[in-house]
Amino acid sequence: MTHNFGAGPCILPQEVFKQASQAVLEFNGTGLSILEISHRTPEFEQVVDETIRLIKELMNVPEGYSVVLLQGGASMQFSMVPMNLLADGQTASYLDTGVWASKALKEAKIVGNVNIVASSKEANYTYIPKDFTIPADSAYFHYTSNNTIYGTELFETPHTEVPVVCDMSSDIMSRVVNVADFSLIYAGAQKNIGPAGLTVVIVKDSILGKSGRKLGSMLDYQVQIEGGSMYNTPPVFAIYVAMLNLRWLKSKGGIADIERENLAKAEALYKEIDRNPLFKGTCNVEDRSRMNICFVMENPELEKPFLKFAEDREIIGIKGHRSVGGFRASMYNALPITSVHALIDAMQDFEEKHRN
Amino acid sequence: MTHNFGAGPCILPQEVFKQASQAVLEFNGTGLSILEISHRTPEFEQVVDETIRLIKELMNVPEGYSVVLLQGGASMQFSMVPMNLLADGQTASYLDTGVWASKALKEAKIVGNVNIVASSKEANYTYIPKDFTIPADSAYFHYTSNNTIYGTELFETPHTEVPVVCDMSSDIMSRVVNVADFSLIYAGAQKNIGPAGLTVVIVKDSILGKSGRKLGSMLDYQVQIEGGSMYNTPPVFAIYVAMLNLRWLKSKGGIADIERENLAKAEALYKEIDRNPLFKGTCNVEDRSRMNICFVMENPELEKPFLKFAEDREIIGIKGHRSVGGFRASMYNALPITSVHALIDAMQDFEEKHRN
Missing domain, CATH: 3.40.640.10 (Type I PLP-dependent aspartate aminotransferase-like (Major domain))
Structure with missing residues (x-):
């Protein structure tokens, strides 16, 4: 998928x-x-x-x-x-x-x-x-x-x-x-x-x-x-x-219901960005978007390998805009939370791989 | 069809x-x-x-x-x-x-x-x-x-x-x-x-x-x-x-080839309009469009019955624009000549039906 x-x-x-x-x-x-x-x-x-x-x-x-x-x-x-x-x-x-x-x-x-x-x-x-x-x-x-x-x-x-x-x-x-x-x-x-x-x-x-x-x-x-x-x-x-x-x-229950899902999706990914020592967010925390989540790597040299690592798991579209660099995960209404988990798993597995 | x-x-x-x-x-x-x-x-x-x-x-x-x-x-x-x-x-x-x-x-x-x-x-x-x-x-x-x-x-x-x-x-x-x-x-x-x-x-x-x-x-x-x-x-x-x-x-051979088909389609339908005593064209003959062929009936009371007659044969979209009335057969590139023949057949069968 x-x-x-x-x-x-x-x-x-x-x-x-x-x-x-x-x-x-x-x-x-x-x-x-x-x-x-x-x-x-x-x-x-x-x-x-x-x-x-x-x-x-x-x-x-x-x-x-x-x-x-x-x-x-x-x-x-x-x-x-x-x-x-x-x-x-x-x-x-x-x-x-x-x-x-x-x-x-x-x-x-x-x-x-x-x-x-x-x-x-x-x-x-x-x-x-x-x-x-x-x-x-x-x-x-x-x-x-x-x-x-x-x-x-x-x-x-x-x-x-x-x-x-x-x-x-x-x-x-x-x-x-x-x-x-x-x-x-x-x-x-x-x-x-x-x-x-x-x-x-x-x-x-x-x-x-x-x-x-x-x-x-x-x-x-x-x-x-x-x-x-x-x-x-x-x-x-x-x-x-x-x-x-x-x-x-x-x-799906309308906008109030999808808002709860969007909040859960965004919180899960930001939590991983803040926890995972390889990654960091690019924006002021209180202004963080729920729709487009931008992040970079502490070591920029790992960005290309991580992009490839994610693409091998059919995670696509996460390359950041050229004016920010790094990554951008857009999580619109139709993106299932399973896709967010797939991205989080990739970040954790990549962390594991680069721990040694 | x-x-x-x-x-x-x-x-x-x-x-x-x-x-x-x-x-x-x-x-x-x-x-x-x-x-x-x-x-x-x-x-x-x-x-x-x-x-x-x-x-x-x-x-x-x-x-x-x-x-x-x-x-x-x-x-x-x-x-x-x-x-x-x-x-x-x-x-x-x-x-x-x-x-x-x-x-x-x-x-x-x-x-x-x-x-x-x-x-x-x-x-x-x-x-x-x-x-x-x-x-x-x-x-x-x-x-x-x-x-x-x-x-x-x-x-x-x-x-x-x-x-x-x-x-x-x-x-x-x-x-x-x-x-x-x-x-x-x-x-x-x-x-x-x-x-x-x-x-x-x-x-x-x-x-x-x-x-x-x-x-x-x-x-x-x-x-x-x-x-x-x-x-x-x-x-x-x-x-x-x-x-x-x-x-x-x-x-299909490009525009020159489709033009020949469009000409054949238009000539066939105009020929029937001019031949069939129930129908007549609405435009100056030399300015007749090959794409949109407008015609009315000599007896306007037959227009509704003919529209129904044609629709029963799955001929659709021929109702004329309100500012002209009657009928408009639009015959764009993708309309097959078999559809034109179906319309001509309907006109002839309707003529036959109303001869007596």
């Missing part, structure tokens, strides 16, 4: 793969592949409806919020957020906690004024800045809840009167959040929602229509909401697989 | 469905589903490379052009084209041949000045305007080569010194075109290229970088080209299926 610790696109449940594979041959008794059905068929309209309904139900999205299914990934949201929310002359505040946060604010600067409230760049983003002030006249405050590359996560939503916008791409649906704390949440689907090629946006309706900017239809949240996520042809298969995955999450 | 005449997302070859279904279970001997592999693996980078190589080979794309794989469909290109090519103060010329052409020019108007060289709107777009002048100082000339809703197609590229931009969404790769006649070609994949969720852009490199407009990275062709179609996470599965479909097209 392969243990897929890849950072994304990433592991999804095996039963989702089986159902998706079947639907590519025949979808829902239609006699047609999911790849050849019209998005305007009642059968597919039901898929879109159920996907949006499951997102609302699982995340407990309150009244007054819309959920839209888009394309282009979080990177497209880096532009769409300021285009839709940042009026001429206004300033948006950004927290810089990593490469993706930094890209988001760079794109916002193309649209308008940006204020960086804090940055941990000088420490290679190994911690989440805590002491910062969000100016009360900011159009919005933007942050990244989980930093995939560095393995840090911001668990407590910053308190502010300013509308909060959050890139939750890599920890959405991994733990309970209070959607009402946010004005806009966005996420590329390819971690805990579904496959690559789909983007989810959850937006408070009352913040829209205020930028005074005339936008192209595809870039305008209001147009996409009114189009019911089908202003134009949507990414049919990606939405279908997301629906299957959200059904699986619901069958 | 189901005969899928749907307008898109549409039929793809059965062998593509089989291969795609298998890859959802296991991709290329990796032990992983195509849905869980990283886009940065060598295996997937090869998929992107082969997809781009096949597009270049099949369409005989000359030197000096780039092929990029994007998201957002043709509708996103309606905005990206003027954002990238239309400088402040310049005017772009558009030919209005249908709803999609009209949407394209509406989006361009949000970005800059638009000149409509001709329109057949007053005749419900039943013909392609021929006598029009493209002002020599236009930033570019935009047209839609095939009008999916109305069943018209523009076979001869308009002669002009102005850069030509073409939305080929619904007839790309159905017939040979000379790419050198164009400065930019774009197409949503979901007709002849692959499944929904992928957009192909073929652009002459020398026309880029002249608009003076500072664009968000995702909206900038140059950034996407430099990113090798992977500036951010691409729609992995849609690209993979497109590659399989392009391989199939190549194995």
Whole structure:
């Protein structure tokens, strides 16, 4: 059995793969592949409806919020957020906690004024800045809840009167959040929602229509909401697989239950990293991510041998991002705890082997 | 056997469905589903490379052009084209041949000045305007080569010194075109290229970088080209299926060969429409599309019964668009001629039944 610790696109449940594979041959008794059905068929309209309904139900999205299914990934949201929310002359505040946060604010600067409230760049983003002030006249405050590359996560939503916008791409649906704390949440689907090629946006309706900017239809949240996520042809298969995955999450008991599992998985691996004399974590302990666990070896020369040692046990995707080095074990919702144990066993066996 | 005449997302070859279904279970001997592999693996980078190589080979794309794989469909290109090519103060010329052409020019108007060289709107777009002048100082000339809703197609590229931009969404790769006649070609994949969720852009490199407009990275062709179609996470599965479909097209002999088949399919059905006293075509004969064949009945009261009659024979997707009514038989590359014969047989049997 392969243990897929890849950072994304990433592991999804095996039963989702089986159902998706079947639907590519025949979808829902239609006699047609999911790849050849019209998005305007009642059968597919039901898929879109159920996907949006499951997102609302699982995340407990309150009244007054819309959920839209888009394309282009979080990177497209880096532009769409300021285009839709940042009026001429206004300033948006950004927290810089990593490469993706930094890209988001760079794109916002193309649209308008940006204020960086804090940055941990000088420490290679190994911690989440805590002491910062969000100016009360900011159009919005933007942050990244989980930093995939560095393995840090911001668990407590910053308190502010300013509308909060959050890139939750890599920890959405991994733990309970209070959607009402946010004005806009966005996420590329390819971690805990579904496959690559789909983007989810959850937006408070009352913040829209205020930028005074005339936008192209595809870039305008209001147009996409009114189009019911089908202003134009949507990414049919990606939405279908997301629906299957959200059904699986619901069958597992929902986000509170998966959060307990994710916590257990993360605690087990961090415990081993802290115990095993060969390994050490790379981040500030209180900011450690549950989704992406970064660690290096005390002796860097052992990193290549350990990577090989792990791969021989079908543990894959643990090579760290080049900007951190070492290892990164991504442990999204669908990664079973048995895979975490396989990695821990490998670390212990490698320790044993190198004791002498 | 189901005969899928749907307008898109549409039929793809059965062998593509089989291969795609298998890859959802296991991709290329990796032990992983195509849905869980990283886009940065060598295996997937090869998929992107082969997809781009096949597009270049099949369409005989000359030197000096780039092929990029994007998201957002043709509708996103309606905005990206003027954002990238239309400088402040310049005017772009558009030919209005249908709803999609009209949407394209509406989006361009949000970005800059638009000149409509001709329109057949007053005749419900039943013909392609021929006598029009493209002002020599236009930033570019935009047209839609095939009008999916109305069943018209523009076979001869308009002669002009102005850069030509073409939305080929619904007839790309159905017939040979000379790419050198164009400065930019774009197409949503979901007709002849692959499944929904992928957009192909073929652009002459020398026309880029002249608009003076500072664009968000995702909206900038140059950034996407430099990113090798992977500036951010691409729609992995849609690209993979497109590659399989392009391989199939190549194995069929390429575009010249499929064009002969498409011509034979279209001629057979138009011949029956013109012969059968119950039916009549809706478009100007010389502008008739090979991809989307629109027809109505002399007696509109027979349309519902014929639709039912056809559906009983597993002929699906032939209901006409609401703005034209009657029927639309979409006959993309993957639709076998046996399906066309099944439709013709149904028309003849229905005629027989209603003779008395």
